[in-house]
Amino acid sequence: MWWMMGEGGGHYCSKKTDDICGDVCGQESSRVLSMSRIRCILRGLDIKTYIFLFALIPTSIFFIYVHGQKISYFLRPLWESPPKPFNDIPHYYHENVSMENLCKLHGWGIREYPRRVYDAVLFSNELDILTIRWKELYPYVTQFVLLESNSTFTGLPKPMVFASHRDEFKFVEPRLTYGNVGGRFKRGENPFIEEAIQRVALDQLLKIAGISDDDLLIMSDVDEIPSRHTINLLRWCDDIPPVLHLQLKNYLYSFEFFVDNNSWRASVHRYQKGKTRYAHYRQTDDILADAGWHCSFCFRRISEFIFKMKAYSHFDRVRFSRYLNPKRVQKVICKGADLFDMLPEEYTFKEIIGKMGPIPHSFSAVHLPSFLLENAEKLLQRTACVTPREGFSTTMTTVVYNLYSFAP
Numbered sequence: 001m002w003w004m005m006g007e008g009g010g011h012y013c014s015k016k017t018d019d020i021c022g023d024v025c026g027q028e029s030s031r032v033l034s035m036s037r038i039r040c041i042l043r044g045l046d047i048k049t050y051i052f053l054f055a056l057i058p059t060s061i062f063f064i065y066v067h068g069q070k071i072s073y074f075l076r077p078l079w080e081s082p083p084k085p086f087n088d089i090p091h092y093y094h095e096n097v098s099m100e101n102l103c104k105l106h107g108w109g110i111r112e113y114p115r116r117v118y119d120a121v122l123f124s125n126e127l128d129i130l131t132i133r134w135k136e137l138y139p140y141v142t143q144f145v146l147l148e149s150n151s152t153f154t155g156l157p158k159p160m161v162f163a164s165h166r167d168e169f170k171f172v173e174p175r176l177t178y179g180n181v182g183g184r185f186k187r188g189e190n191p192f193i194e195e196a197i198q199r200v201a202l203d204q205l206l207k208i209a210g211i212s213d214d215d216l217l218i219m220s221d222v223d224e225i226p227s228r229h230t231i232n233l234l235r236w237c238d239d240i241p242p243v244l245h246l247q248l249k250n251y252l253y254s255f256e257f258f259v260d261n262n263s264w265r266a267s268v269h270r271y272q273k274g275k276t277r278y279a280h281y282r283q284t285d286d287i288l289a290d291a292g293w294h295c296s297f298c299f300r301r302i303s304e305f306i307f308k309m310k311a312y313s314h315f316d317r318v319r320f321s322r323y324l325n326p327k328r329v330q331k332v333i334c335k336g337a338d339l340f341d342m343l344p345e346e347y348t349f350k351e352i353i354g355k356m357g358p359i360p361h362s363f364s365a366v367h368l369p370s371f372l373l374e375n376a377e378k379l380l381q382r383t384a385c386v387t388p389r390e391g392f393s394t395t396m397t398t399v400v401y402n403l404y405s406f407a408p
């Protein structure tokens, strides 16, 4: 490898050069001046070594430029310690156990009537996943609150996607509070600022929607979907914690690629006027186990993946324009590899190494949102990841990927 050759090229005062500066190299007394030693070394290098060094330096710089992110992610366990662990609350559920018993198993009592439930999201372009979310939560949600902007978090203009597809969501219309905000289009600003501004606007929209004290408020991204029975439990039991994170199963690209059980950002709050603020970071130590699904980058069309890659708060991860090439995106998502060519973000070497390489295919469609299975013809198609001889198109303009698929 090149860096090992570097050692060979750099050995000082080799036999060949002894005759040129033998006097300096020869006498190893403590009084030898370092300047003359360096001059000796430089004079001692032959032309091939110079050429070699001139090639080596740019190559190393290029290598660090391309792989620097990987190097720093791999070394992360050395410079960052894992966050404080959560206090896991065991989750009990079976469809045939009464609510009274379920509450009791959690150490809670049952209420006389359930709390009202508000589900509030910031929407970008995730139409399919929004449908799955709202269908899952529909039986128990009092008001669906959705806010969209004509700016992405990264300051790019975007269409109001929900507004132009609102007629596809007639089933929630009587329970929908919709709002939109204009972006500020500050290019180059930290995307988390635009995101924070949109979350403040969502707080206002929740007030307009009529939220009041002790109503249950779900704070999560569109693709973090609490399971229906989890919300039913939390609206019926009395002494649930005022703020509770939900542990969700992580999936990537579709429900075919199960990553781990460790999604924690979604939370449920017993609303307190003047105190509860819409947030998407860690707010408490309590987390309820196995409470739903987080399907990241779950889209149907390649164009949607590319839009998300550009709109995403971590746009800095798109380091090369070839990352946005539709053919590459198609290949990467069919394999379950990483769209940004990054290493897993973990805190221990064991976890980093364990998660390197593509995600293995899962062959379980047990305990997924019911709407997926009820709409198999639309959402469970096998498409471009199946070999073309089976008659599927791999063009980028048609439906090329699906929310749930099994490899052949």
Ligand SMILES: *[C@@H]1O[C@H](CO)[C@@H](O)[C@H](O)[C@H]1NC(C)=O
Binding pocket: 096
């Ligand atoms: C479910 O509960 C009902 C009564 O609530 C009972 O009749 C039925 O046998 C139970 N089913 C199973 C599979 O346990």
Ligand SMILES: *[C@@H]1O[C@H](CO)[C@@H](O)[C@H](O)[C@H]1NC(C)=O
Binding pocket: 150, 157, 180, 181, 182, 183
């Ligand atoms: C964004 O929306 C705001 C208000 O809704 C409007 O004033 C502005 O012109 C829009 N900008 C773009 C680029 O669409």
Ligand SMILES: *[C@@H]1O[C@H](CO)[C@@H](O)[C@H](O)[C@H]1NC(C)=O
Binding pocket: 259, 260, 261, 290
């Ligand atoms: C995730 O949790 C399930 C139980 O809900 C367990 O069977 C599975 O092994 C866990 N998977 C990982 C990768 O931790």
